[in-house]
Amino acid sequence: MNKSIISALLLIIALLIVFTFSLCKKDDGILTAEAKIYDSGSVALDGCDWFLRVDSTKEFHAVNLTNEFKENALKVIIRYRLLDTKFVCGWGKGLTEIQLIDIKRKDSQLIKKDATIVDMGPITADGCGWKVKIDTTYYHPTKLPDAYKKADLKVKVSYNLLDSKFQCGIAANLKYNQIFLKTIENR
Secondary structure (H helix, E strand, C coil): CCHHHHHHHHHHHHHHHHHHHHHCCCCCCEEEEEEEEEECCCHHHCCCCEEEEECCCEEEEECCCCHHHCCCCEEEEEEEEEEEEEEEECCCEEEEEEEEEEEEECCCCCEEEEEEEEECCCHHHCCCCEEEEECCEEEEECCCCHHHCCCCCEEEEEEEEEEEEEEECCCCCEEEEEEEEEEEEEC
């Protein structure tokens, strides 16, 4: 083979590699969880101010917790991003800081409906992933258990509608309202 053909093939391979990696969505580091909010007292008096407890064990300081959610033992659903910083408080204890992306009272507007699980193709291949179809509307669940990742599966769900949207499809720029699934079971 002559050098121009080899150069052309190498260029095509390089372009294919770049194109393939551009289709892959990066993990944006956003997590979803149920949490409780607590007031541990003033930092000046060795407290840790307001903090969120996730999974009964992990405690975080939210850098952007607003006053409307500063209620002791308030149950919430949060979407958040872990930060690389610590909030130093009470006898040198350091709480990992988080940035809240979305927060809702846990049981506000809990909706129960029949639904269908829909596979809209792999996100890494420009698809939109697993969706929950309720009536005629498609929603993006923040976390769908693997046992329910079956196309056209009929289920019963209870969920909270979140304020955030899930964007997919590079060319289509599609956006779906996100839901937090409280319960899901086969119909």
